[in-house]
Amino acid sequence: DTEVTQTPKHLVMGMTNKKSLKCEQHMGHRAMYWYKQKAKKPPELMFVYSYEKLSINESVPSRFSPECPNSSLLNLHLHALQPEDSALYLCASSQGRRTVSYNEQFFGPGTRLTVL
Amino acid sequence: TQLLEQSPQFLSIQEGENLTVYCNSSSVFSSLQWYRQEPGEGPVLLVTVVTGGEVKKLKRLTFQFGDARKDSSLHITAAQPGDTGLYLCAGVPGTASKLTFGTGTRLQVTL
Numbered sequence: 001d002t003e004v005t006q007t008p009k010h011l012v013m014g015m016t017n018k019k020s021l022k023c024e025q026h027m028g029h030r031a032m033y034w035y036k037q038k039a040k041k042p043p044e045l046m047f048v049y050s051y052e053k054l055s056i057n058e059s060v061p062s063r064f065s066p067e068c069p070n071s072s073l074l075n076l077h078l079h080a081l082q083p084e085d086s087a088l089y090l091c092a093s094s095q096g097r098r099t100v101s102y103n104e105q106f107f108g109p110g111t112r113l114t115v116l
Numbered sequence: 117t118q119l120l121e122q123s124p125q126f127l128s129i130q131e132g133e134n135l136t137v138y139c140n141s142s143s144v145f146s147s148l149q150w151y152r153q154e155p156g157e158g159p160v161l162l163v164t165v166v167t168g169g170e171v172k173k174l175k176r177l178t179f180q181f182g183d184a185r186k187d188s189s190l191h192i193t194a195a196q197p198g199d200t201g202l203y204l205c206a207g208v209p210g211t212a213s214k215l216t217f218g219t220g221t222r223l224q225v226t227l
Contacts, residue, residue: 004158040202041220042218042220043159043204043217045214045215056213088156090158090159103147103149103206103207103215104161104164105161105206105215106161107151107158107160108158109156109157109158110156112156
């Protein structure tokens, strides 16, 4: 299984809502990532989890809260978002060691988030 | 400062034409990846190049890693509409710990 799945596919939320994005992989990867992608731009890294521990937080606002319940799952909890947070949110995973494979990330299809 | 600059930014060609996309940096990379992303989908890994001067082929796509491991190119022969998408190079420069994406090249192939 070489697939990363993400739910939901689309999400529309108001600025006072609380919602969560979910990501799952069964490739045995030990590194998982959240990216934000605006239209016609490359993905921007938000968070990295390595062996279920948060290893990188790219100065993301606290209204985004990541969680890694186990090695296969990654969540992104959303609260009090702003309209400018509307974007495609991508989850990815990779091998958890510093080898060439570590840099090969497998992406999910993304969640298209719209904040009203 | 963008570590990985891609050119061109946008390319619109007709089916059957050849094209080359460039990915340049002043930093050395231990490896570089190329991804293709279709609208509304996540990037899909196409190839990883590791050794300076390495050439890899994937059907009509040819990838090359520069001798100094600072740049890479993607050449597509006889482009087809199915090649349409956003092409991204990516790599981890020097002793950095996170993947850096290139600025992207948007390719449109028409009939």
